Amino acid sequence: MLIDLSALHNQKILVVEDSPSQRLMISQHLRRWRYDVAEAADGAEALALFKSDGPSIVVTDLEMPVMDGFRLIEEIRKVEASRTYIIVLSATEAKRMVVTALALGADDYLVKPYHPDELRVRLAGAEKMLQLQNQELLIFAMAQLVDMRSSETGAHLERVQFFCRRLAEGLAAEGEAGITPAWISSLVSMAPLHDIGKIGIPDAILNKPGRLTPEEFEVMKGHVGIGVSVISRIYERTRYAPFAFAMDIIGTHHEKWDGSGYPGGLAGEEIPLCGRIVALADVFDAISSHRVYKPAYPRERCWDIINAGRGAHFDPRLVDVFNSMEMDMWEVVEEMRDASH
Numbered sequence: 001m002l003i004d005l006s007a008l009h010n011q012k013i014l015v016v017e018d019s020p021s022q023r024l025m026i027s028q029h030l031r032r033w034r035y036d037v038a039e040a041a042d043g044a045e046a047l048a049l050f051k052s053d054g055p056s057i058v059v060t061d062l063e064m065p066v067m068d069g070f071r072l073i074e075e076i077r078k079v080e081a082s083r084t085y086i087i088v089l090s091a092t093e094a095k096r097m098v099v100t101a102l103a104l105g106a107d108d109y110l111v112k113p114y115h116p117d118e119l120r121v122r123l124a125g126a127e128k129m130l131q132l133q134n135q136e137l138l139i140f141a142m143a144q145l146v147d148m149r150s151s152e153t154g155a156h157l158e159r160v161q162f163f164c165r166r167l168a169e170g171l172a173a174e175g176e177a178g179i180t181p182a183w184i185s186s187l188v189s190m191a192p193l194h195d196i197g198k199i200g201i202p203d204a205i206l207n208k209p210g211r212l213t214p215e216e217f218e219v220m221k222g223h224v225g226i227g228v229s230v231i232s233r234i235y236e237r238t239r240y241a242p243f244a245f246a247m248d249i250i251g252t253h254h255e256k257w258d259g260s261g262y263p264g265g266l267a268g269e270e271i272p273l274c275g276r277i278v279a280l281a282d283v284f285d286a287i288s289s290h291r292v293y294k295p296a297y298p299r300e301r302c303w304d305i306i307n308a309g310r311g312a313h314f315d316p317r318l319v320d321v322f323n324s325m326e327m328d329m330w331e332v333v334e335e336m337r338d339a340s341h
Contacts, residue, residue, distance in 0.1 A: 011127060012036040012053060016046040016060035016072065017089065026059060029116050033123075043067025047075050050084075057126050059119075061089045062097050070097075070104055077105040085126035143192035155336040156285060157192040162332050163281035164191045170321035171273075178273075187274050190246035194253045194278050197227025209292045224254060224263050245274060253278040256313045276315045280306070280322060283313070288333045296337075299330050 013035045017023035023039055030037045038053055040046035044067040046060065058076065062069035073086055088101045088109045098109045107129070108122050143157055165188050172179040198206060201223050205216050212220060227250040235243035252266060252275030259267030261279075271279075287305050290296045297305070303326065310319040322329065 011057060011130070012038065012055040013057045013059060013123075014038045014040065014046060014049055014053070014055040016040045016043065016058065016064070016069065018042055018061060018064040022061075026119070029119065033120065035123075043069060043072035043075075046072055050076055051079060055084070056130055057085045057087070057123065059087045059089065062101060063091075070101060073101060073104045073106055083129075085129055087122055087126065139189060139193060143196060156289065159285050159289075159332060159336050160194070160278070160281050161188050161191050162336075163284055163329060164188055164277050166325055166328065167277050167281060167318055167321055170325055171277075171317065174317075174321070176273075176317075186242045186245045187249075187277065190242055190249055190274075191278050191281070193227070193231065193246045194249050194282060195223060195227065196230060196250065197223035197225065199230075200226040207292050211293070221254070221262050224251060227251075248272040249274050249278050251275070253282060255279070257315055258312045261313075271315075276318060280314050280318050283309070284322070284329065285333075288330075289337070302330075 013030055015023055015026050015030065015037060017026060017039075018041050020041075023041070027037045027039055038049050038055060040049050042064045043060075046058070047067065049055075050058065058072075060069045060072055067075075069088060073088075076084055076086065085108075086106045088098065088106045090098045090101070090109055090111055098111075101109065108125065110119060110122060165184060168179055168184045168187055172184070201220060205212065205219055208216065228247050231243050231246050231250060234240075235247065249272075251263070252271050255261035255264065255266045255271045255275060256279075257268060257271070257276070259265050284302065284306060287297045288299075288302045306314070306319060306322055310316050
């Protein structure tokens with residue numbers, strides 16, 4: 001697994017509880033477990049501390065004066081810079097309140113009275129979620145290094161992630177075996193790394209405003225091997241399973257259904273499904289967006305290009321799924337179109 005980021009420093013936790021004795025008891029346990037603790041007696045005080053201190057975990061009561069826990073959860077979700085893990089505290093008879101809190105954005109709950117070990121288990125779950133979040137941010141930052149060097153700037157990676165999610169969900173709805181929520185999560189998290197190997201391609205080729213020569217195209221094709229090599233070295237050190245998934249994406253997203261792609265000339269279902277999905281998502285983003293070598297194509301032309309590739313460039317089933325949700329896909333193109341174009 002990757003480095004446990006929480007081990008590098010104490011997680012900051014905000015405890016929100018109007019009962020002084022309860023607040024003291026919780027805080028004492030947390031400090032004993034080496035957490036950095038801030039305390040608040042009501043939601044209004046907690047929100048001010050949240051904005052100033054930026055805790056990664058909030059443990060809050062629900063029934064409090066001035067501002068209750070429900071309103072606090074809503075306000076936190078409006079202003080948080082990154083996902084904050086919220087654990088709510090509830091009286092035994094208040095199950096309906098817990099359901100409401102979860103619907104508003106809480107992540108977990110504890111029913112009073114609870115054992116300290118139960119709180120510690122819930123905090124372990126919170127830290128795991130926060131660690132995964134930090135890893136995903138790091139992965140996305142790695143991918144953005146490539147975008148900073150190339151013409152594929154702006155919201156390219158976010159759009160590709162959205163297209164991948166929708167295509168995978170569409171296949172799952174049609175009964176495609178093996179597409180679980182966890183599989184989709186790995187696909188969306190790792191898709192931004194598909195062109196990470198372009199970090200090793202010379203700027204003169206990467207940003208050439210025109211068609212590449214055959215020799216230049218051979219150099220460009222090398223980004224696949226570079227990307228697989230980079231991520232494989234990270235995987236060997238970390239054994240973080242999603243990186244193995246990423247290697248499939250990087251290594252096969254330029255393969256084509258009819259076997260005419262690269263680097264391996266794979267065909268049909270020899271190409272991993274994740275690579276087939278990213279291939280269509282990446283091409284759709286490329287043709288619908290401005291690039292240094294071409295303008296953004298209109299909707300009708302994009303439709304024609306994708307459908308002309310059915311059974312040639314793309315998995316026919318994926319094109320059918322694309323067609324069924326093309327309106328939603330195009331709305332995202334318009335909503336997330338790069339501002340400079």
